[in-house]
Amino acid sequence: MITVLMTIVACLAVSVCSLSSAFALWLTPKQLNRIVPYLVALAVGVLLGDAFIHLIPDAVNRHGSVSTICFTVLIGVFGFFVLEKLVRWHHDHLNDIKQSQLENTILPLARMNLIGDAVHNFVDGILIAGSFLADPLVGMTTTLAIIAHEVPQELGDVGALLRGGYTPKQAVLYNFYCSLSVIPGALFTILLSQIAESSLTVLLPIAAGGFIYIAASDLIPVLHERANIRHLSGQSASFALGIFFMQGIVLLEQTLLNT
Template sequence: MSLMIVILATLAAGIGSVWIAYLLVARTRASNGQTSYAQQGFLGLAAGALLTTSLTHLLPEALESNVDAHELFLVILAGLVFFFLLGKAELWHHPHDHEHTSPSHRGSSWALLIGDGVHCFGDGVLIASMFIVDIRLGAIAAASVLAHEIPHHMGDLAVLREGSYRGSAVLKLTMAGGMTALGGVSGYLLLAKLQHWQPFLMAVAGSSFIYVALSDVIPRMQQRRTAKDATIQVAWLLLGIAIVAVVNSLSHGNSAL
């Protein structure tokens, strides 16, 4: 697997999600819209892709290896606990409820950016680990991270614009998003030497995808309860499931040839 592919994928997921979020926020403001249905669509797409990738690809393939199933499930449990603790630490410095956050000084904005940078670095490591396993899986991981981060960055921009100029807010968040590429390079250099641990890496990645979908993405989808919101969410959720299912079937078909 080429390091350049990992760099390009992580840049697209990290910085691309920031600029798509900026364009959606600008469009919403220009049309005097109060909410963005595109945001709900991206959440649904991310939830579907994350859960399907984990439950139909990562965990089944890890279980098909020669590793003891009890050991794998212990790794999954440890991964869920770890990501729970990581989320607690991130929330301590970086509350996710941006709509009701009003920074009183510049320090809070920098705390938000630091939290984003750490989060993006972890996303980069995850994407790199998936590319090491399989190029198609890496592409799915990058697309899922991009879709998941767009609504997140839309909230960040709303917070940062309260304390700085619009261009400054976008530049700062772009720098934080760039940490995804740094995480990708670090993950590639470290994990490429540990390929014999591949089943356990897949188990950890699967627990990460499940945790993000169930603790972050789906709860944010549940906050919107109108019929139109529900229709958009379900449609994009099914689209995310369908995309991953098609990619998985093509992958298995090619491996059988």
């Protein structure tokens, strides 16, 4: 019973951290317009860093077969492509019906980002509960590591949601709702620990595939919308910062788990 409650405490702590993106509410629209391109670049760096430095190596460690993991990553990319086509089809269908709503519609990249984030948080829930079931101390260090990578990711995600057409309040709120998927992930593991443990070899690369797809097909084209020397240097720096941040967190995670 204590393990279950400690897992819920950890999951809620992760969800509370996702509200760190609420800083966007204190900025004026002019300031937001200025920083959103850099936040999107940060999101690209963090998402690609998370996929290539964190999720795929973790999946390979668990499964062992690189070719199977790469194939599952591709399935993830393909799945998110089909999902985006469905979202766009629904979006275009709505536009046919009400042309007047065109200005208020949300870009598919925002919805794709929310779906990808929800899958990622579900996987985080499985990891938290799995580590608490193994040992409470490992559970606490895993939670700390997840919180450390969650904060920069949420900042980038809110940037992508703002670019996708959500208002700052909606972006923070929907981002928080997605972060709550960490709790079903944890409960799924607690109830069906063996199935959940084996499902990680599929869920981790699928989440990685989703992140690669969102970063490469939805967010990078947004970065190319404005081309001047200020954006080139600023966005490149934010992109690199995202990657280095994820690398730093992976090193921190290894240090925490080894102590």
